[in-house]
Amino acid sequence: MLTRLCDDAGGRLTGSPADRRAIELLMAELRALGLEPEREPFRMPGWERRDDRVDLLSPLGRRLRVAALGYSQPHAAFEAELVDLRDGRAAEYPTDDVAGKVGLINSGTPLQTAEFVRIAAQRRLGAILFINREGGGQLLARTGSFVGAPLPLPVYSITQEEGNWLRRLRERGVPVRLRVETRSRCVEVETANVVLRFPGRSPERIVVGAHVDSWDLGQGALDNGLGVSQLFALADFLRVRELGRTVELVWFNGEEQGLWGSRHQAARLGDDPIVAMINLDMVGVPIAVNALGDDTLVPFLERWNDLRGAKRLPTGVQNINWFGSDHTPYQLAGVRAITFNAPIPRESVRYYHDVADTIDKLPEQIVVDSTSVIADLLLALAADTSLTAWRRPVQETEMLFTRFGIERRMQVIGYWPFPSR
Numbered sequence: 449m450l451t452r453l454c455d456d457a458g459g460r461l462t463g464s465p466a467d468r469r470a471i472e473l474l475m476a477e478l479r480a481l482g483l484e485p486e487r488e489p490f491r492m493p494g495w496e497r498r499d500d501r502v503d504l505l506s507p508l509g510r511r512l513r514v515a516a517l518g519y520s521q522p523h524a525a526f527e528a529e530l531v532d533l534r535d536g537r538a539a540e541y542p543t544d545d546v547a548g549k550v551g552l553i554n555s556g557t558p559l560q561t562a563e564f565v566r567i568a569a570q571r572r573l574g575a576i577l578f579i580n581r582e583g584g585g586q587l588l589a590r591t592g593s594f595v596g597a598p599l600p601l602p603v604y605s606i607t608q609e610e611g612n613w614l615r616r617l618r619e620r621g622v623p624v625r626l627r628v629e630t631r632s633r634c635v636e637v638e639t640a641n642v643v644l645r646f647p648g649r650s651p652e653r654i655v656v657g658a659h660v661d662s663w664d665l666g667q668g669a670l671d672n673g674l675g676v677s678q679l680f681a682l683a684d685f686l687r688v689r690e691l692g693r694t695v696e697l698v699w700f701n702g703e704e705q706g707l708w709g710s711r712h713q714a715a716r717l718g719d720d721p722i723v724a725m726i727n728l729d730m731v732g733v734p735i736a737v738n739a740l741g742d743d744t745l746v747p748f749l750e751r752w753n754d755l756r757g758a759k760r761l762p763t764g765v766q767n768i769n770w771f772g773s774d775h776t777p778y779q780l781a782g783v784r785a786i787t788f789n790a791p792i793p794r795e796s797v798r799y800y801h802d803v804a805d806t807i808d809k810l811p812e813q814i815v816v817d818s819t820s821v822i823a824d825l826l827l828a829l830a831a832d833t834s835l836t837a838w839r840r841p842v843q844e845t846e847m848l849f850t851r852f853g854i855e856r857r858m859q860v861i862g863y864w865p866f867p868s869r
């Protein structure tokens with residue numbers, strides 16, 4: 449299924465023809481198993497990559513290897529000098545006028561995109577080249593805005609090798625001149641999540657989700673074709689099981705550009721009785737299960753892991769919240785969320801969001817071994833009576849984020865203050 453999804457549809461940028469084709473393919477594969485998946489359509493601010501280019505004009509002529517960040521907007525082509533802005537903090541800007549110039553920003557900057565973009569817009573910079581953190585000509589496609597806001601100036605990822613080269617030229621005082629032409633554009637798109645429900649004896653529900661969309665440069669095999677195939681394997685497994693509780697599998701769309709599909713899904717939960725949500729985003733073979741900061745999950749997870757005996761996860765139960773995948777909207781809605789600590793081998797994971805995130809990087813054994821752990825946890829959750837459907841009180845939900853200091857990052861990208869305030 450995943451080979452066909454990767455090779456026949458390609459990178460699945462939300463709202464693109466490849467994304468639509470992937471949804472059709474996935475649904476056809478599920479129907480071939482005798483299942484009845486449903487499309488849950490929604491609209492979101494989308495983005496189309498078109499033929500952008502950044503050319504070095506002097507000291508020599510050459511097209512640079514770049515990729516625009518999502519929500520970059522088209523503009524008239526322009527030529528400008530390059531200025532090295534280091535981490536992109538306001539204090540690192542030269543005192544003279546930088547209006548219309550192109551700024552070069554470090555890969556290791558502690559600032560988030562939203563922060564250095566805001567400063568660049570204040571100084572009326574013409575464009576940003578953001579040096580990629582991974583070497584070897586990689587570009588790491590990513591979103592420029594988590595709230596779908598068109599960027600006030602085009603922002604590009606540039607390879608580490610070319611970015612450092614331009615920096616060395618500037619350090620020696622060599623003037624660097626560039627031409628920038630951006631055609632990519634923001635466009636409202638209609639897309640869909642795919643939902644598949646397995647009714648249990650109780651309407652109490654366990655949600656298992658994985659995002660189906662990916663970046664467009666490669667095939668999105670690891671991020672997150674892996675999760676797509678784990679959910680598919682769970683679907684195949686569940687169709688012949690009797691379940692104590694209802695299980696809902698959700699293939700989310702629009703995750704990469706700002707968790708749009710899971711936000712849509714979480715907003716529709718109403719008072720539905722949800723026991724927990726499991727998020728599968730680049731989950732390799734688990735070494736630990738993570739309660740994502742929710743103490744009420746820990747005793748159950750400890751018990752589950754202990755009962756696995758010789759198959760106990762070596763690192764056991766962790767309880768650390770992190771932000772930025774499809775569990776977050778569910779957590780904000782008061783639902784308990786679980787994921788795994790499950791590292792993917794470096795030789796595969798280094799390519800994520802990039803040209804080389806292709807199906808050949810994903811050994812099938814990872815899908816087999818990881819799914820057996822996920823399925824085991826899912827069956828335990830569907831049968832367990834110590835946990836009941838529950839929504840966390842609002843103040844405790846706030847603490848789920850403040851306790852780990854992640855509300856600051858959420859604030860910068862527009863996901864905080866907390867909705868209740």
Ligand SMILES: [Zn+2]
Nearest residue numbers: 671672729730
């Ligand atoms: Zn992902």
